[in-house]
Amino acid sequence: MRLFFPATLFLIAFPMWMSNASAEDETSVVVDQRFTQAANRTFKAFNSPLEQSWQGPFFFLQLADTQYGMFTGNKGFEKEAALTQQAVEHINRLQPRFVIVCGDLTNATPDQTRYQAQVKQYHQDFSKVDTEIPLVCVCGNHDVGNRPTSKSIASYQKNFGDDYFSFWAGGVCNIVLNSSVLKDPTGAPEVLAAQQTWLEQKLLEAQQSKAKHIFLFQHHPMFLQKEDEPDQYFNIPLERRAPLLDQLKQAEVRAIFAGHYHRNAYGRAGEMEMITTGPVGRPLGKDPSGFRIVIVQETSIQHQYYGMDDVPKKINLTDQVKP
Ligand SMILES: [Zn+2]
Incomplete structure (x- = not known):
């Protein structure tokens, strides 16, 4: 049922990439393969038309805010790396349909000197996820800046692929947005406008193709508790939030x-x-570092956040089906 990333493509691409690469570049070549799958506004591992049809219940894992460097103010990232490595062990044991990391992958922004080292460690740790489990990355305000520009977005794309895109998985339409341009569009108004036009098209396509569910993934919560709550650091300004929620x-x-x-x-x-899901990295409240397990049934979803030390040994989808 699971669609594997075609091994042939890897075999064809590998010698070409390696022709000018030294031995020490070998790791980054393998990493690149995995982290550039979000391209042309879709995600390569899910490019089969088969993904548009329901194939039975499945589950995925939602992670957020690995934010390498946050514990130490960018001096190091040992704690974030250890937590991510723990998450990767859970991922490989549970074997989800896919994993999605909802932004703030690193603490440093692309213009800061510690950025590349943090990106390298992120790539290194997540490249340990079994190759048949797609790893989807979403951009956060640390990844493209609090006031994103075409330059900061291009830096992100180089390391992690597209900033907004969509993909079908098992009959479900998943739409990933760049929420940092929704939060502050002043540095890249053209990106917000293009994303909005694209979103309208994708929502229409999802409805016409009779998606079992439509999910949206982004870094910033639209709101925390109430859809009309006042603007604050952690939500999207009402000016853009209200019309988007209506849509x-x-x-x-x-x-x-x-x-x-x-x-x-x-x-x-x-x-x-x-x-809104707690962090893999540094918590700012009582919820410990962890991630969310999302079970997708044909007409419903169930989801639960687990601290890194409390993740279940396995997921039995048949136990979760509601009568
Ligand atoms: Zn953030």
Whole structure:
């Protein structure tokens, strides 16, 4: 049922890439393969038309805010690396359909000197995820800056692929947004406009193709608890939030998944769930470092956040089916 990234492509690409590479570049060649799958506004591991049809219940893992460097103010990243390595052990044992990391992959922004070292460690740690499990990365405000520009977005794309894109997985349409341009579009208004036009098209396609669910993934929560709560650091300004939520409700988006808050939060906008997930890295509240397990049934979803030391040994999908 799982679609593997074609090994042939790897075999064809590998010798070409290696022809001018020294031995020490070998790791980055393998890493590149994995981290550049978000391209042309889609995600390569999910490019089969088969993914548009329901194939039975599945689960995925939602991670957020690995934020390498946050514990020490960019002096080191040992704690973040250890937590990520722990998460990777869980990922490889649980074998989810995919893993998605909802932004703030590193603490340093692309213009800061510690950025490349943090990116390198992130790549190194996540490259240990079994190759058949797609790893989807989402950009956060640390990845593209609090005021993103075309230059900061290009830096992100070089290391992690597209900043917004969509993919189908097992009959579900997943839309990934660059929420930093929703938070502050002043440095890249053209990116926000292009993303908005693209989003309208994707929502239409998802409805026309009869998606079982539409999920949205981004870094910033649209809101933490209430859809009309006042503007603050952790949500999207009402000026852009209200029309967007209307549009998403109209398209019957099932759930929005976000991070950024470094603790869990939950709210609803009509039937649509707004799920904010705690960090893999440094917590800012009582929720420990961890991640969320999301079980997708044909007409419903179930999700639960687990601290890194409390993750279940395995997921039994049949136990989770509601009567
Ligand atoms: Zn953030």
